[in-house]
Amino acid sequence: MRLVLLGPPGAGKGTQASAIISKYSIPHISTGDIFRENIKKGTDLGKQVEAYMNKGLLVPDELVVSIVKDRLTKEDCKEGFLLDGFPRTVNQAEALDEELKNMNLKLDKVINIKVGKDILIERAIGRRICKNCGATFHIKFNPPKEENVCDKCGGELHQRDDDTVETVEKRIEVYHEQTKPLIDYYDKKGLLLNVDGSKPVEEVFNEIIASLEGDF
Ligand code: ADP
Ligand code: ADP
Ligand code: ZN
Numbered sequence: 001m002r003l004v005l006l007g008p009p010g011a012g013k014g015t016q017a018s019a020i021i022s023k024y025s026i027p028h029i030s031t032g033d034i035f036r037e038n039i040k041k042g043t044d045l046g047k048q049v050e051a052y053m054n055k056g057l058l059v060p061d062e063l064v065v066s067i068v069k070d071r072l073t074k075e076d077c078k079e080g081f082l083l084d085g086f087p088r089t090v091n092q093a094e095a096l097d098e099e100l101k102n103m104n105l106k107l108d109k110v111i112n113i114k115v116g117k118d119i120l121i122e123r124a125i126g127r128r129i130c131k132n133c134g135a136t137f138h139i140k141f142n143p144p145k146e147e148n149v150c151d152k153c154g155g156e157l158h159q160r161d162d163d164t165v166e167t168v169e170k171r172i173e174v175y176h177e178q179t180k181p182l183i184d185y186y187d188k189k190g191l192l193l194n195v196d197g198s199k200p201v202e203e204v205f206n207e208i209i210a211s212l213e214g215d216f
Pocket of ligand 3: 130131132133134135150151152153154155
């Protein structure tokens with residue numbers, strides 16, 4: 001299964017990604033996670049992308065595309081993959097198409113998670129991430145059993161630097177300008193599956209699986 005998850009910031013892409021990859025045993029490729037990991041480690045790439053991310057802007061296409069191309073050639077992507085947060089511009093989508101064509105592969109579906117602006121802001125502001133294992137929680141919608149402690153590994157939870165009201169609003173604006181055109185792009189190719197992301201996590205997941213398996 002070769003899948004792309006599309007949706008505005010805070011829509012629930014990462015949350016659904018964890019469930020989807022465990023059901024289909026495919027790797028989760030999140031460009032946002034790759035960048036955050038590089039920032040944490042202080043790599044050259046991390047230094048190049050940090051300012052863009054903190055301003056809520058997209059990282060330049062050249063930096064993102066080469067990382068994803070490289071990742072797709074890894075052994076664990078042979079049977080499929082789930083791209084989360086990539087592509088985010090038409091340019092990136094075209095580069096992905098070209099790379100898959102070279103590899104003689106095709107995307108199976110693009111899952112578009114739709115959520116309105118007010119819910120997005122509330123979700124992103126309340127998001128908490130485990131510093132150790134990266135698991136995602138929400139102070140109201142998916143609280144950890146113990147405040148600020150990860151249920152999975154006991155690690156400390158923290159807030160992403162870009163999850164402030166101001167930056168989230170900027171990211172939503174950037175999404176409308178640069179990422180939303182991809183809905184049309186993939187719809188024209190007959191790959192798009194629209195999912196109502198405003199419902200609870202499990203309902204959204206069930207809807208995704210039902211549409212992927214053709215049980216409408
Ligand atoms: P994205 O990867 O699209 O930015 P996340 O999966 O990180 O989104 O989700 C954003 C926040 O919203 C997280 O705190 C997550 O726990 C919470 N969340 C995700 N899906 C739902 C949902 N269906 N209902 C309520 N809260 C959700
Ligand atoms: P979100 O919760 O907003 O969907 P992500 O973790 O996917 O967050 O992305 C966080 C930030 O990383 C983005 O705001 C952007 O700066 C950068 N980023 C991630 N993926 C891409 C991409 N495909 N193209 C450009 N920038 C990206
Ligand atoms: Zn953890």
